[in-house]
Amino acid sequence: MNDMSRVERQVDTNEIKLECRDCQVFYGDTHAIKDVNVDIEDKTVTAFIGPSGCGKSTFLRCLNRMNDTIDVARVQGSFKLDGEDIYDKRVDPVQLRAKVGMVFQKPNPFPKSIYDNVAYGPRIHGLAKNKAELDEIVEKSLRRGAIWEEVKDRLDAPGTGLSGGQQQRLCIARAVATEPEVLLMDEPCSALDPIATAQVEELIDELRAQYSVVIVTHSMQQAARVSQKTAFFHLGNLVEFGETGQIFTNPVDPRTESYITGRIG
Amino acid sequence: MTDTSMQTPETGRQAVSLTAYDARTRKRAKAEKRFRAYGIVAIATGLFFLIVLFASILSEGIPAFTRTVVSVDFTLTQQEQEEAESTLFKTKAYSDLFIAALNKELDESGLQVDFDEAAIERLLGKVGGTIRTFYADNPDKLGEPIEFDLAASSRVDGYFKGRVSRDTIQDSRFLQKSDLDLVDALKEAGIIKQVFNWPFITGADSGVDNPGGAGIGASVVGSFFMMLVVLALSLPIGVAASIYLEEFAPQNKFTDLIEVNISNLAAVPSIVFGILGLAVFIQFMHLPQSAPLVGGLVLTLMTLPTIIISTRASLKAVPPSIRDAALGVGASKMQAVFHHVLPLAAPGILTGTIIGLAQALGETAPLLLIGMVGFVARGYPDGFLAGFTEPNSAMPAQIYTWAARADVGFYEKAWGGIIILLIFLLTMNIIAIILRRRFERRW
Numbered sequence: 001m002n003d004m005s006r007v008e009r010q011v012d013t014n015e016i017k018l019e020c021r022d023c024q025v026f027y028g029d030t031h032a033i034k035d036v037n038v039d040i041e042d043k044t045v046t047a048f049i050g051p052s053g054c055g056k057s058t059f060l061r062c063l064n065r066m067n068d069t070i071d072v073a074r075v076q077g078s079f080k081l082d083g084e085d086i087y088d089k090r091v092d093p094v095q096l097r098a099k100v101g102m103v104f105q106k107p108n109p110f111p112k113s114i115y116d117n118v119a120y121g122p123r124i125h126g127l128a129k130n131k132a133e134l135d136e137i138v139e140k141s142l143r144r145g146a147i148w149e150e151v152k153d154r155l156d157a158p159g160t161g162l163s164g165g166q167q168q169r170l171c172i173a174r175a176v177a178t179e180p181e182v183l184l185m186d187e188p189c190s191a192l193d194p195i196a197t198a199q200v201e202e203l204i205d206e207l208r209a210q211y212s213v214v215i216v217t218h219s220m221q222q223a224a225r226v227s228q229k230t231a232f233f234h235l236g237n238l239v240e241f242g243e244t245g246q247i248f249t250n251p252v253d254p255r256t257e258s259y260i261t262g263r264i265g
Numbered sequence: 266m267t268d269t270s271m272q273t274p275e276t277g278r279q280a281v282s283l284t285a286y287d288a289r290t291r292k293r294a295k296a297e298k299r300f301r302a303y304g305i306v307a308i309a310t311g312l313f314f315l316i317v318l319f320a321s322i323l324s325e326g327i328p329a330f331t332r333t334v335v336s337v338d339f340t341l342t343q344q345e346q347e348e349a350e351s352t353l354f355k356t357k358a359y360s361d362l363f364i365a366a367l368n369k370e371l372d373e374s375g376l377q378v379d380f381d382e383a384a385i386e387r388l389l390g391k392v393g394g395t396i397r398t399f400y401a402d403n404p405d406k407l408g409e410p411i412e413f414d415l416a417a418s419s420r421v422d423g424y425f426k427g428r429v430s431r432d433t434i435q436d437s438r439f440l441q442k443s444d445l446d447l448v449d450a451l452k453e454a455g456i457i458k459q460v461f462n463w464p465f466i467t468g469a470d471s472g473v474d475n476p477g478g479a480g481i482g483a484s485v486v487g488s489f490f491m492m493l494v495v496l497a498l499s500l501p502i503g504v505a506a507s508i509y510l511e512e513f514a515p516q517n518k519f520t521d522l523i524e525v526n527i528s529n530l531a532a533v534p535s536i537v538f539g540i541l542g543l544a545v546f547i548q549f550m551h552l553p554q555s556a557p558l559v560g561g562l563v564l565t566l567m568t569l570p571t572i573i574i575s576t577r578a579s580l581k582a583v584p585p586s587i588r589d590a591a592l593g594v595g596a597s598k599m600q601a602v603f604h605h606v607l608p609l610a611a612p613g614i615l616t617g618t619i620i621g622l623a624q625a626l627g628e629t630a631p632l633l634l635i636g637m638v639g640f641v642a643r644g645y646p647d648g649f650l651a652g653f654t655e656p657n658s659a660m661p662a663q664i665y666t667w668a669a670r671a672d673v674g675f676y677e678k679a680w681g682g683i684i685i686l687l688i689f690l691l692t693m694n695i696i697a698i699i700l701r702r703r704f705e706r707r708w
Contacts, residue, residue: 069589094597097594098595101594101595104586104593108587111609120596121595124594124596125595174594
């Protein structure tokens with residue numbers, strides 16, 4: 001299987017952004033992620049699929065060290081962002097998270113104004129020297145989040161007053177406002193209706209031009225639609241990783257085939 | 266299963282009308298009705314006792330808010346003052362002048378009563394001394410007509426409020442039956458009347474023999490300074506401790522132990538904190554006795570667990586997604602807590618703090634041990650800082666002190682004090698409710 005994925009990679013020309021080797025995650029005594037090796041490429045959408053509880057969200061949260069906030073979680077292995085180990089003792093997770101942004105499953109705007117939601121990240125990282133620059137960043141991010149036209153007249157309105165789909169796009173705008181290099185999305189559309197989902201998917205495709213996007217999803221159609229690479233997780237193992245087209249049309253592992261045809265999971 | 270059996274279920278069930286109850290349904294309906302009845306009875310009982318409580322507090326306490334005064338128009342010329350000052354018994358000279366003025370007013374009303382100086386003294390206390398002091402302090406009032414409002418003695422006050430009657434009094438040096446004739450005459454002439462008892466609200470405690478002059482004002486000030494100490498210490502300490510425990514502390518045996526202990530501390534009887542305060546603050550640290558500072562420190566110890574528990578509850582109630590969102594854009598843990606979690610938890614923290622303060626305001630037992638009970642708070646503190654260290658009483662302690670005194674006049678004061686205390690507590694609780702309503706859930 002590993003050989004196969006290596007063969008697949010040769011086809012690709014994009015450089016590797018995030019290299020993960022022999023990754024293990026333990027929750028107390030539970031071995032949640034076992035020996036996972038994944039290469040996340042730059043300017044590519046990588047989808048993680050798999051049944052509930054298979055560890056794909058856990059693995060995603062390793063990539064920006066969000067698992068640090070869970071006391072019982074232990075992470076082992078090597079995660080290299082542009083060749084630098086992100087779990088190095090000298091790395092401040094705060095700086096890492098500015099580079100590796102995250103969008104969560106449930107839209108979670110701050111209970112503040114739309115403007116403040118987007119401006120918060122640039123403010124704490126000191127990305128804007130003055131109000132005019134900040135305004136510019138906010139507008140640019142909201143445009144990239146494909147929500148500018150809907151909210152430009154009410155930037156002072158609370159972000160929590162938007163609809164679910166708008167909230168999620170606001171959260172994406174908030175995540176891109178800090179100019180991350182990698183954007184992690186943990187089931188970003190699970191709380192959205194099909195129209196909002198379509199908008200977010202379109203957005204993901206646009207974001208691919210600048211970022212490396214990693215998306216966890218339960219919808220295999222979504223993975224097929226938005227991603228170029230797909231990783232299938234099962235019971236904490238990375239079962240198969242390769243070109244999305246190949247995974248969905250010609251899976252190597254029988255488990256992958258069973259899952260995408262709906263027999264397990 | 267065959268198709269026929271699906272169409273006509275013949276599994277022993279009979280077609281029963283929905284309007285006809287079977288035995289089980291009837292039993293369940295009855296049980297539900299019974300349960301509702303229990304609930305209503307319980308609430309009605311509670312309400313009944315609440316009404317009885319309030320009715321008794323109000324009926325016993327309201328009289329404390331009126332007082333009986335004798336108001337007499339009185340003019341003292343400079344010459345009269347000089348003459349009085351030159352006599353041997355100076356206050357007697359003033360008394361005579363007052364009695365003359367009183368007689369004049371009675372004559373004008375066409376009433377004729379015989380009374381002597383002793384009767385006036387029984388009714389109004391040492392009038393001469395009061396007048397003399399007044400003119401010594403305000404020499405510019407000489408020659409001007411002034412209406413003196415002199416407080417009637419507590420027995421006369423009691424006569425007006427129905428506590429004392431002709432049948433119950435015995436002739437004594439405090440009051441004689443014949444004095445009541447004079448009182449009736451004064452009442453008819455409109456000289457003696459009942460007015461709102463401002464001195465009760467603004468005044469300080471009096472000696473055990475003068476219930477009429479006792480006021481709760483000084484102990485309200487004492488309570489105020491104690492609450493300042495409690496607020497200034499327990500809010501920052503409590504909130505800081507809760508934030509650390511809830512957001513930063515590692516989960517291990519030690520923090521578990523601390524948590525259990527905080528919960529237990531909230532249930533420790535308050536008198537235990539009183540003993541602790543006595544031992545640590547007064548006997549070991551030699552802080553002044555009966556001082557609101559010490560009272561505040563003791564009540565801080567008592568309030569801290571309450572504040573910590575409520576603060577932690579409101580921090581817990583902030584959805585973790587907000588923390589994730591802040592961390593996700595690269596905020597540090599502290600920024601996430603202070604920029605996002607704390608503002609959302611603030612209304613809950615404030616409500617908890619106010620309720621903790623209200624609890625502390627009504628606490629008496631710990632004050633027993635640090636000398637704030639039984640103490641006669643005769644005056645206001647000299648200044649803001651002195652307010653913390655000068656001996657004073659507190660509202661509940663003052664009420665307790667009055668309730669323990671022999672004179673029935675104090676009984677009424679105790680009830681009146683309870684009304685004032687309840688007003689303060691209700692106000693604080695209403696503020697808490699308003700805050701909670703205003704800032705409720707914004708996410």
